[in-house]
Each structure stands twice: as structure tokens, then as C-alpha cells.
Amino acid sequence: AGVGQSYGAPRKRHANWLGTMESDGEAAGYALACLLADETKTRGLLDEGGKVHMIALAGIVSDAGSSDRVQGLQRAVAERGDIVLHQVVPTDWSREEAKRKAAVLLERFPTTASVWAASDPLALGAVESAKTLGRKPGEDLLLGGFDWTREALEAVESGELYTTIGGHFMEGGWVLV
DSSP states (O other): OOTTOOSOSTTTSSTTOOOOOOOOHHHHHHHHHHHHHHHHHHTTOOOTTSOEEEEEEOOOTTOHHHHHHHHHHHHHHHHHSOEEEEEEEOOOSOHHHHHHHHHHHHHHOTTOOEEEESSHHHHHHHHHHHHHTTOOBTTTBEEEEESOOHHHHHHHHHTSSSEEEOOGGGHHHHHHO
16 A cells, blocks of 8 residues: 555454555655656756656566566656656666676667666666776766665765665664654
């Protein structure tokens, strides 16, 4: 359920169920796509028609965390009309696989100006690929991911990553409150 939605009252459906708190992956995926597209436009990294060219690295296809985020990405593409999403490829959530797949996508779609990644390790793998291919992450290519990992936050500070979206690791504390 999204914000403001409910699965029902505690103990009505399931006798031992008290409640649940889940991150809204769809909203987060949408937010990342919009942040990347907006900054790509601000920096003038557009095609002649004013479109933002983007590729995406997802996690495991059957993983709800990845599929929810990808749904948000797809919603942003459908609603905005200024994003050209060339391809979404699944990964095993590893940085190494992201590095390999990003290299292929960046060569296949040389007009790519933004890389949407379903996690920070995927985004950081794409940063490595971009550098190997002579791209300049943070200058001619904007990348973003999820998780607020230390390495990703450092990459945001250095300018190689545009953003990382996070906070879901704090849900346990929020539930206790």
C-alpha cells in the first residue's frame, strides 16, 4: 500500500498481525528519474529536441524492491515526455555485473546523459564503466542510485554521482517510534 493506504485494521485479517511499514519504492524510483532528468536539463545535456537520454540498471527481476523502483521510473517516463529511456537491464545487484552491463549500454546508446540505477553499487559500477569509456561522470553523464551507502555519499560529494536516495534502512527505528 502507498502513503495513506491501508491493509485493514490490526488483527482483523491476521490474528497476530499488528501492522507493517514499507518503503515506497515506486515513489522513490519516480523521484530518482525526475531528479536526474531535471538536472540533466539544467546542465544542458539534452538532444536537439530537448530530450534526456537515459539508461537504467535494475536489480533482480523477481525482487520487489527493484520492480517497484522500476515502476516509478517507467511512470516518470510516461508522465513527463522529456525522457528517452533506451533500455532497462536487470542485474544480480552486484557492482561487477552493473559495470559490465553499463559498458554495453553506454556503447550501444552513446547519447546517454543519465544513468538510473536501482542501488548504489549498481550506480558505482556504472561510474567505473563510464570512466573506462572516456566519459566524465558528473560532467557529461549524471548518475544516481539508492541506499545512501558511504561510498555513494562520497561519490556525491566528489561529483561523480549526482544523487543517492535512501532512508529505508531507518524503518526499524521509525516502527519503534
